[in-house]
Amino acid sequence: MALNVGDYRISLDTRDPQANLYFVSHAHSDHTSGVRKSHRILCSEITRDLVEQRVKYSIDLAPLPSGARMLNSGHMFGSRQLLLEPENGSTILYTGDYQMQKSPAAEEIEISHADIVIMDSTYPFVNVTFDDREEVIASIQSYIRDKGRFGSILFGAYAMGKAQELVRICNDMGISPLVDTGVARMNRVYSNHGMRLDYTVRDLAAGVGERDFYETVWIASTHNMEKVKQYVADLNNRIFTAVATGFAKMMRFGTDVQFALSDHADFSQALQYLEICEPKYVYTCGSGAATFAKNLKAHGYEAAPSKLTTNVASLLAGYSKN
Ligand SMILES: [Zn+2]
Missing domain, CATH: 3.60.15.10 (Ribonuclease Z/Hydroxyacylglutathione hydrolase-like)
Structure with a gap:
């Protein structure tokens, strides 16, 4: 147009x-x-x-x-x-x-x-009506708190926009999540423009590191979810999968849980x-x-x-x- x-x-x-x-x-x-x-x-x-x-x-x-x-x-x-x-x-x-x-x-x-x-x-x-945003964020944080005791939690997200929102949601509860390199690249642009984000980058192609994390939160591009699942499996750790999107109100995703957090x-x-x-x-x-x-x-x-x-x-x- x-x-x-x-x-x-x-x-x-x-x-x-x-x-x-x-x-x-x-x-x-x-x-x-x-x-x-x-x-x-x-x-x-x-x-x-x-x-x-x-x-x-x-x-x-x-x-x-x-x-x-x-x-x-x-x-x-x-x-x-x-x-x-x-x-x-x-x-x-x-x-x-x-x-x-x-x-x-x-x-x-x-x-x-x-x-x-x-x-x-x-x-x-x-x-199609979205719940109050603060309530959705509170339920995401509550899920992270509950499941984080038993394994890692993986959020699949757009590398720009939703991923940084999820990083902020984690940061607000004192968690610095792991992110893939694609998300990290966008995070740096956010930081350059004054949006503070605390996170650690993991190169999925490099494989599991010696001093790697166990129970943690991952935020990765949706197309990398399978790679992260394998990465965490290589650590013999359990993983819970999640998405956060408004489309969760209208369709099912193949994850353990889905949150209707819409932008x-x-x-x-x-x-x-x-x-x-x-x-x-x-x-x-x-x-x-x-x-x-x-x-x-x-x-x-x-x-x-x-x-x-x-x-x-x-x-x-x-x-x-x-
Ligand atoms: Zn858009």
């Missing part, structure tokens, strides 16, 4: 070939397809540094166009929304992935009034967001866009799934501006 604003055609988390500016809301790979060496990129410095770890080349950040601002989205460290205030005075806010409840490893969300909101639809269903807003949080934002129109985007728009309409909002390309002028047509 792209927005035409003045001299700019701004791609929103996608690879629009006609764009001359690419907004990257955050570093998760499903939002970074617009990143190319030749592209002018708009994102936070944290996002740039995280993405550079993956693409292996330097990214030059473009200056913000006049009338544009970035706001924290609360989804992960460095994640931003894009607020556009074109000269005609009507404002447009693109959320990217966002989260209303403060994460221990992300900046708190900022919400602005906007005439039009283009909104993420990861959890579009009215009946996205659920439907009720989307309503909270819109109450503050007070938009005249909501465009929904992402795989749940049609369902999300339908459910928002049932709650009194003018809403529709976004089209691939959206021109600001056409966004503003069709309703009166007060």
Whole structure:
């Protein structure tokens, strides 16, 4: 999706070939397809540094166009929304992935009034509701305390975002977890930007060390879970496996336990967001866009799934501006 604003055609988390500016809301790979060496990129410095770890080349950040601002989205460290205030005075806010409840490893969300909101639809269903974040974190810590007496605990997670959140959750209970090299690489970017994380790195390819840990917490990239299980088995130690994701509300993972710790807003949080934002129109985007728009309409909002390309002028047509 792209927005035409003045001299700019701004791609929103996608690879629009006609764009001359690419907004990257955050570093998760499903939002970074617009990143190319030749592209002018708009994102936070944290996002740039995280993405550079993956693409292996330097990214030059473009200056913000006049009338544009970035706001924290609360989804992960460095994640931003894009607020556009074109000269005609009507404002447009693109959320990217966002989260209303403060994460221990992300900046708190900022919400602005906007005439039009283009909104993420990861959890579009009215009946999927997340428990209070503090309660979920308390139950994770209680599980670590209980099972940690009998063996190691392995959390499989995205290497950036969820992994650092889990490190912080461990640190808050005085535990410095083991992490794989992929997670450690991202941890260093977090630390460079002032997010304190205590952890120890283990290179899974190097095998079990002489002075290795026994009962401990592991936080590893999901694709490394089997390797960690083998690593711990080589120590003749028991291991409990876990994931922490909002999708735990909707599906089963093959782990001993799953915690519904989401970095996205659920439907009720989307309503909270819109109450503050007070938009005249909501465009929904992402795989749940049609369902999300339908459910928002049932709650009194003018809403529709976004089209691939959206021109600001056409966004503003069709309703009166007060
Ligand atoms: Zn994301």
